[in-house]
Amino acid sequence: MLTTLWLLLSLAVPVPGFYTPISCPRGQKCQLALLSGNDVLLDCPFLKAYWYYHYSLSKEGWLIRPSEISNIKVTSQGNLAISSPLPSQTGVYFCWEEGNTEVTQFEIDFQNINFLYVTHNGLNEMPLQNESLHVGSKAFIFTRWEPWQVCNRCGVPGERKRLGYCYIEEPQEKPMSCGLYLRDQKLPHTRLRPEMQVEACLVPCEHSKEMDQPQFIYDYSQLGKLTDNLWLDCPLASIYRPVSWEANNTPLTWQNELSGKNLHSTLDIPSGGRQLQIFQPAIYRCFVEQEVVAQFNPLGALKPKEPQTRENKTQEPVSKTLSIPLWLKLLPFVGTVLVLGLLLLKTLSPLSGKSRNRTLLVK
Structure with missing residues (x-):
């Protein structure tokens, strides 16, 4: 029971991600192109950073506080974390220190992934x-x-x-x-x-160059949820880093993906392979910078089905749960209540007629 609850809780918490660090010399203006949908971290060289950005490149644009935008946060170190940036967030990002006229600018073009x-x-x-x-x-x-x-x-x-x-x-x-x-x-x-x-x-x-990255193990076998497909997200991965997947020790390559030979899985193009859509049970492992960082075991969560065609594999996944009658869903709960009731009666029955009080501990 505790293992199942821990697994459910771990799935509710976002998978650890990786923000690609972007730096610009102090007081300089840096112009660069990046990809939308992939997290970046803008480094501010000032100790107490203040951030604003010109959200539109037209003359009618104006400055607004990044904290007012859901996917933009200022970290405790004063850097700017942008999650899944949008193409519309192309613009000029300014950081400076209070009382300092020296400003560092990031003029960024988030090109549509x-x-x-x-x-x-x-x-x-x-x-x-x-x-x-x-x-x-x-x-x-x-x-x-x-x-x-x-x-x-x-x-x-x-x-x-x-x-x-x-x-x-x-x-x-x-x-x-x-x-x-x-x-x-x-x-x-x-x-x-x-x-x-x-x-x-x-x-x-x-x-000698191993990164010694942490490993994550995700076991879906006890969740009791049967679906046609799952999306796996490789921790610490990014389109800006080398990423690879394998299923039962068989590599899932871009060459097979582009030629339609990855029959039971799909490497997600917009994430650069950080995400993998799977349609068949197997042991999946992902590598970041040549090191394995995560293993996924969906053996008890996937319902075997025929692989999708190349055209359908790029569509958004639609989760389907197994239809179970209501009375059947309530059966385990009713059974548990009856068993606990019988155990309680059996425990209390010897106490009748005895003057000594006892405490019942339910764990």
């Missing part, structure tokens, strides 16, 4: 090509790539990814991320999207 374009070199897929854009002056759209992340596994075949952001460049001008360049203009252009490129890799393990 739902438009992420994913390719895999093993499938001979090509990234997006440069395209022209006419918005008053001639410019072209291109992808600015970040460096490749490290391989998500070591000692065995793995994969690595790199993220690319939409940028626009005019002749004789510095490139600017698409959201900051276009500001409040809405253009129906299919090239205005971020990218993720994946390729296979194989690297040896370097034990």
Whole structure:
């Protein structure tokens, strides 16, 4: 009973997450592109930080307190934690210390993760090509790539990814991320999207560089809830970190995902693989930066079913519980009450006729 209650309580508490730290030199203005839907932590170099942000890039925008927004919080260290940032939260974030005129600015373009374009070199897929854009002056759209992340596994075949952001460049001008360049203009252009490129890799393990990350064990077998599918969330994972999954020691790769071969699971593209939708019981493990951080055992919570098609696997999951008659649901409760009543009568019966009082302890 205690184990079941602990499991229910642990599921009610959010899975430990990872906020990607973003820093900017003291008193400087930093311009960067990030992805919506993925948590970030803006570092303020001042001891007692005050935060404001210009929520709109149009001239009619104004400053408001981030604390007034549900997904933006100021930490005890004075940093700004943004959970699942929205594309509409593209703007300028200011931090400064009281009585100090020196201000650090983060001009951030949160590019829409739902438009992420994913390719895999093993499938001979090509990234997006440069395209022209006419918005008053001639410019072209291109992808600015970040460096490749490290391989998500070591000692065995793995994969690595790199993220690319939409940028626009005019002749004789510095490139600017698409959201900051276009500001409040809405253009129906299919090239205005971020990218993720994946390729296979194989690297040896370097034990001296192990991160020694904590491990989490999630056992769903005692919850008594039967569903068609579950979403698993890998703790400490982020699209900005190397992440991988395996089912019964079999890797769930991006190459198989993009080619439709992960028949009983779906790697979630918007989270960069941090989340996994499963349709079949197995022992699932997730790795972050080559280390296993969590194991999931849904053997008693999943109802086996046919794998969904590629088109249906990307839809939002709909949980379905097993329909049980009301009298059958109440049967365990009624039985428990009857058993406790019989035990109570049996315990109290020897006490009749005896002058000595006794205390009954119910644990």
